[in-house]
Amino acid sequence: MILNKDRALKVAEFLLQIKAVKLQPNSPFTWASGWKSPIYCDNRITLSFPAIRTYIRQGYADAVLEHFGKPDIIAGVATGGIAQGALVAQELGIPFIYVRSSAKSHGMGNQIEGYFEKGQRVVVIEDLISTGGSSLQAIKALREAGLEVKGLVAIFTYGFDISIKNFAQAECPFVTLTDYDHLIDQALKSDYVTMVDVSSLREWKISPENWKN
Numbered sequence: 001m002i003l004n005k006d007r008a009l010k011v012a013e014f015l016l017q018i019k020a021v022k023l024q025p026n027s028p029f030t031w032a033s034g035w036k037s038p039i040y041c042d043n044r045i046t047l048s049f050p051a052i053r054t055y056i057r058q059g060y061a062d063a064v065l066e067h068f069g070k071p072d073i074i075a076g077v078a079t080g081g082i083a084q085g086a087l088v089a090q091e092l093g094i095p096f097i098y099v100r101s102s103a104k105s106h107g108m109g110n111q112i113e114g115y116f117e118k119g120q121r122v123v124v125i126e127d128l129i130s131t132g133g134s135s136l137q138a139i140k141a142l143r144e145a146g147l148e149v150k151g152l153v154a155i156f157t158y159g160f161d162i163s164i165k166n167f168a169q170a171e172c173p174f175v176t177l178t179d180y181d182h183l184i185d186q187a188l189k190s191d192y193v194t195m196v197d198v199s200s201l202r203e204w205k206i207s208p209e210n211w212k213n
Helices: 005-017 043-048 050-068 080-092 133-144 161-169 180-189 195-206
Strands: 021-023 039-041 073-077 096-099 121-129 148-157 174-179
Touching: 005 021, 005 043, 005 050, 005 148, 005 174, 005 180, 043 050, 043 080, 043 121, 043 148, 050 080, 050 121, 050 148, 050 174, 073 080, 073 133, 080 096, 080 121, 080 148, 096 133, 121 133, 133 148, 133 161, 148 180, 174 180, 180 195
Parallel strands: 073 096, 073 121, 121 148, 148 174
Antiparallel strands: 021 039
């Protein structure tokens, strides 16, 4: 869900401007899954640009408050959501924890790092949603630890049907600052891509596993 269209276009503009997102429909990337993709997204690059980092931090905080209310704690998903989550927690003046992809094999064997108490309300911070797999693993770990997950906020989602289905099955609402459709609209508006490119880009979102195969 996008809460603010103007913000979504502005965040998309920033991502394109700093090349956190690259669109190459004629020279696609190959994902670890083997899928060919016309887009590469690395939202960690936003952390290197103070003005953009601040805008995104405030966008995250606004989305948390507008959609979920002020939680007791913010949880970042390792690794992309750790720095972003810490910034959001600082903005809201509340505690921060983060969730590993799996429990450590040494020390205390923690999967969740930081102090929390059972029953606390938590909003999860992620940088990117593709299928939703890693985000939902973190949500499962938080719930098993006795935390009440109110929802998740991310910078960007591809908007795949599978991710929407996965979050719905997990009964976890999510909000993103921008998404693939707004990104394509902004890219066309700023002459980053052509109408011919847009046709290919939209085809990819419908069937990414078969695109260019």
